[in-house]
Amino acid sequence: MMSREKVVEVRGLEKSFGDLDVLEGVDLDLYRGENLVVLGKSGSGKSVLIKIMVGLLKQDEGSMKVLGQEVSKLATKELNSLRLKIGFSFQNSALYDSMTVKENMEFPLVRNIKNLTRKEIDYKIEELLEAVNLPQTINQMPSELSGGQRKRIGVARTLILNPEIMLYDEPTAGLDPITCVDINNLINEVRERYKTSSIVITHDLACAKQTGDRMAVLLDGQFKAMGTFDEVFPRASDERIKSFYDYNFINS
Numbered sequence: 123m124m125s126r127e128k129v130v131e132v133r134g135l136e137k138s139f140g141d142l143d144v145l146e147g148v149d150l151d152l153y154r155g156e157n158l159v160v161l162g163k164s165g166s167g168k169s170v171l172i173k174i175m176v177g178l179l180k181q182d183e184g185s186m187k188v189l190g191q192e193v194s195k196l197a198t199k200e201l202n203s204l205r206l207k208i209g210f211s212f213q214n215s216a217l218y219d220s221m222t223v224k225e226n227m228e229f230p231l232v233r234n235i236k237n238l239t240r241k242e243i244d245y246k247i248e249e250l251l252e253a254v255n256l257p258q259t260i261n262q263m264p265s266e267l268s269g270g271q272r273k274r275i276g277v278a279r280t281l282i283l284n285p286e287i288m289l290y291d292e293p294t295a296g297l298d299p300i301t302c303v304d305i306n307n308l309i310n311e312v313r314e315r316y317k318t319s320s321i322v323i324t325h326d327l328a329c330a331k332q333t334g335d336r337m338a339v340l341l342d343g344q345f346k347a348m349g350t351f352d353e354v355f356p357r358a359s360d361e362r363i364k365s366f367y368d369y370n371f372i373n374s
């Protein structure tokens with residue numbers, strides 16, 4: 123039975139850039155242990171929402187609480203320690219090309235946690251590479267890995283700081299359908315193993331269906347539809363939500 127503790131609570135969030143109203147009263151809850159999928163057209167404001175969540179942008183109105191703290195009110199030091207609890211898995215994996223897998227994994231660890239012994243660092247790296255099923259890549263360069271492998275290493279590197287919340291930005295973009303299934307499984311395994319709460323931003327409805335406990339569709343600056351996959355799709359009455367579904371499952 124899933125606990126109903128909220129790890130993210132968004133209320134009446136508004137953000138404009140000049141004349142452009144991007145978020146116009148966003149309400150959203152992320153519960154501990156759930157995978158929440160956020161869908162929305164390009165330019166609908168998904169990244170703006172995430173940036174407010176991690177304190178890279180400030181809202182004009184409304185409230186963004188993460189792990190009980192109002193993000194816009196945090197001082198730099200508090201914000202930095204909150205950010206350590208949020209793992210961000212970037213669309214392009216963001217691995218350093220000039221470093222081996224091991225060095226890539228080590229980088230956030232030694233930068234953020236002082237006084238670790240060599241043994242502790244090696245153990246942690248090995249544990250995470252096992253978790254994403256790629257222990258054999260430890261001494262390889264990112265250029266020698268497939269796109270799917272780079273994604274997995276990116277996720278492992280994000281997990282190394284034990285985040286409570288994971289943000290996956292289009293985790294399956296640019297991958298073949300089989301590798302997409304692999305990554306979706308990984309997202310679910312990470313939740314089981316590390317008890318993370320996750321927001322998955324995606325345009326891929328197969329990914330949404332496979333990973334999401336709930337879907338939230340951002341339209342005209344608000345979340346218009348929220349619920350399980352079957353509640354939101356496939357019998358959506360809103361034409362725009364329906365076209366999302368048709369595009370993914372009929373025309374592609």
Ligand SMILES: Nc1ncnc2c1ncn2[C@@H]1O[C@H](COP(=O)(O)OP(=O)(O)OP(=O)(O)O)[C@@H](O)[C@H]1O
Pocket residue numbers: 139142144162163164165166167168169170171
């Ligand atoms: N710092 C900024 N200054 C001005 N406009 C911005 C800024 N950041 C975002 N925007 C605008 O806000 C809108 C929403 O952008 P956002 O990046 O959140 O879209 P998105 O839903 O993440 O799109 P995509 O799926 O393409 O990544 C866009 O019109 C964008 O141009």
